[in-house]
Amino acid sequence: MSIMKAIVLNEKPEEVILFLTKNELGISFPQLDGLYNRASWAHVTDNMGLFNLVKSMCDAGFIKYSGGGIVRGPNWREPAFMVEGKYTLD
Template sequence: MEIIVLNEKPEEVILFLTKNELGISLPRLDGIYNRANWAHVGNNIGLLNLVKKMSDAGLVKYSGTGVVRGPNWREPAFMLEGKYTFD
């Protein structure tokens, strides 16, 4: 997961992490980017601002303490390209 976080746009990573109905909790998303030294987002406020922007666009939506797939969700580009293998 860290390779994807370091190599891909954060919007694409968040789309990937919300591909199933469960989505991802904000604390877990924060932890993923914290471990990657806030790659491409700067800090946790930058990450929260990005999630808010994606929510406003309908790509994700808030659900409790996390985010899930929104009505305008789309497949991340790196998944369409088959860029990574997932075991």
Template sequence: MIDLERLAKEEKVSDVIAFLVRKEGGYGYPQMDRFFTRHNFSVIGNGEFMRVFEQLRQSGVVEWGDKMLVKKGPNWKEPQFVTDKKYGIE
């Protein structure tokens, strides 16, 4: 089981966003917002999440899909902690 709380607190916001959108279907923006609200509210409260998300979108790491879905962009790369199989990632 993946330790999402530890992942959200120990990794960079940009890497966590890249992790969340890794699947083919993408990840809903509202669900992403709730993920950070639940596991690391400080990045929501200080506006870091929105700033980082917009930077990732502009740099092509993520892109908008249909109905508020966020998908991998052309410049998406797997975060290092996924490769290292940290936090229970298999």
């Protein structure tokens, strides 16, 4: 199992989205949707559940839409699993 799939399966979706938006490139919603689709919608019900989560995180300022993608917002924070050093990322 890949590290990314393990993160999606084991971590809260909010934390995963924070991780995916840690750099200025961020992630597009179709890429995020595909990631959760391949993981059988772990921790989210479906793409509308994921959309609603992204919207609530945008409303809270953790992330924002920019240039067709989702990037870190003014209230972005480092995901807990990164602070803990839970995964080895190359």
